[in-house]
Amino acid sequence: MAGSIEKHGKNSYRLVYSMGFDANGKRIKRTKTVHVKTKKEAEKELAKFIAEIEAGEYIKPAKMSLSDFIQLWRDNYAEKQLSPKTFETYNNYINTRIIPQLGHLQLADIKPIHLIRFLNNLKKNGTRLDGKNSSLSEATINYYRRILKNIFSRAVEWKFLQVNPAEKLPKEKESIGKGNVYDENETRLLLKCLEKEDLKWRLYFTLALTCGLRKGELLALQWEDIDLESGTLYVRHSLSYTKEKGFFLKEPKTKRSKREIAIPSFVLPLLKKYKNVRLREKEKLQDEWEGGNYNFVFATWNGKPHHHSYPRTKWERFLKRNNLRYIRPHDLRHTSATIMLNNGVNYKTVSERLGHSSTRITFDFYVHRTKEADRSAAECFDNQFGA
Known part of the structure; x- marks a missing residue:
């Protein structure tokens, strides 16, 4: 030799x-x-x-495009290992940008710089597909990073590559925009306006705010998950949907997402009243009931789960009717965290209540909010005693 x-x-x-x-x-x-x-x-x-x-460590470069390898990844890993919803979402991201921009490259020729350039292009204004002249959010860019890392990890695992070019891609720091939560005055006004709403949607958005629940967690909530005597709500599932599978319950987002949450006392009488209303409605429906063995708290008139887009539609109409500043329904969760932190609740408690996988995530995500509150506190002294 x-x-x-x-x-x-x-x-x-x-x-x-x-x-x-x-x-x-x-x-x-x-x-x-x-x-x-x-x-x-x-x-x-x-x-x-x-x-x-x-030493047996050399791997002959595969004569395979990234596009071809992605199909191999789909068939032998993604379809079996990812949840149906995650698989559907990954495919949407892959088909929208990854294959059109990177798919033609040979797998063995892809270097970290190719992926860095790809992610950097997502930060440029005009990259969105909804017509808005702005960049993609940090969270969306991180999602692309996660998908790329997963794909190339399999390429290394299956001996197509020695090194994962996505392994050390920089992660975008995610934060909440300054205007994307309600302050305490806006929150009071919100709760006042919700008093005029249908009891179901009043409770839906009140629980989103006061308990910091995600949309999937709210839609998966069943009456057996709420102990009205102790005032405790148990997050056990998340409702998901795919075109292929339809509606299904799955485990919450992370292990710590499975949690119990104390319900504010002012919400409990509303929940008791609403539960009685729903039980009477179910009894009247008899054969028309389509909820099966599930007793979703927030469901259609005949017990079927709501489509994920419906709460957002209800929220946008509610804001418009009441001339309230627009924030996303998910921003009620951020508002919940911000109000707790600004009122002295410690990060560990807030993290547990939100179901974050670690306290560090809570700190990184909301630290700038508490700094803003501290600046406002300092300005009180300027306004009262400054020259």
């Missing part, structure tokens, strides 16, 4: 390693092109190349 070096253009050398002959007498070779300036550097690369081969 022997190795040799061939000049292969400016600052480029072809490493050749001979491994004898096959059964037909054809020479078996392993080759690799390296980009170095001198022959001495090429000799060092050849030595490493030979060592890799003899």
Whole structure:
């Protein structure tokens, strides 16, 4: 067995390693092109190349495009290991941007810089597909990063690559925009306006605010998850939906998302009243009931779960009727956290109440909010005692 070096253009050398002959007498070779300036550097690369081969660590670059590998990843990993909703979401992201922009590249040729450029382009104004002249959010960019890391991790695991080019991609720091939560005065006004609403939706948005629940957690909530005597709400499931599977219950987002939450005392009489209303309605429906064995707290008139887009529609109409400043329904969860922190509730308690996977996530996400509150506190002294 022997190795040799061939000049292969400016600052480029072809490493050749001979491994004898096959059964037909054809020479078996392993080759690799390296980009170095001198022959001495090429000799060092050849030595490493030979060592890799003899140690069994060298992987011949796959003659496969990223697009082709993604299909392999879908068939042999994603469809089996990811939840149906996550699989559907991953595919949407992959088909929208990853394959159109990166799919033509050969898997073995993709370097971290290709992926960094791809993610950086998502930060440019005009990259959104909804017509808005702005960049994608930090959370969305991080989601693309997560998908790429998953795909290339499988490529390494299955010996198509030695190194994951997505392994050390920088993560975007996610934060809440300054105007995306209600302050305490706006929250009081919100609760006052909700008093005029249908009891179901009044409770839906009140629980989103006071308990910091995610949409899927609210829609999955069943009466058995609420102990009206102790005033405790148990988050046990999240409602999900895919075109292929329809509605289904799944485990919450993280292990710590499975939690129990104390319900504010002013909400309990409303829940008791609403539960009695729903029980009477179910009894009247009899054969028209379509909820099966489920007793969802927030469901359609005949017990079926609401589609995920419906609460947002109700929220937007409510805001418009009452001339309230627009924030997303999910921002009620952020409002909940911000109000707790600004009123002295510690990060650990807030983290547990929200179901974050760690207190650090809560701190990183909301620390700028408490700094704003501290600045406002300082301004009180300026207004009262400043020159």
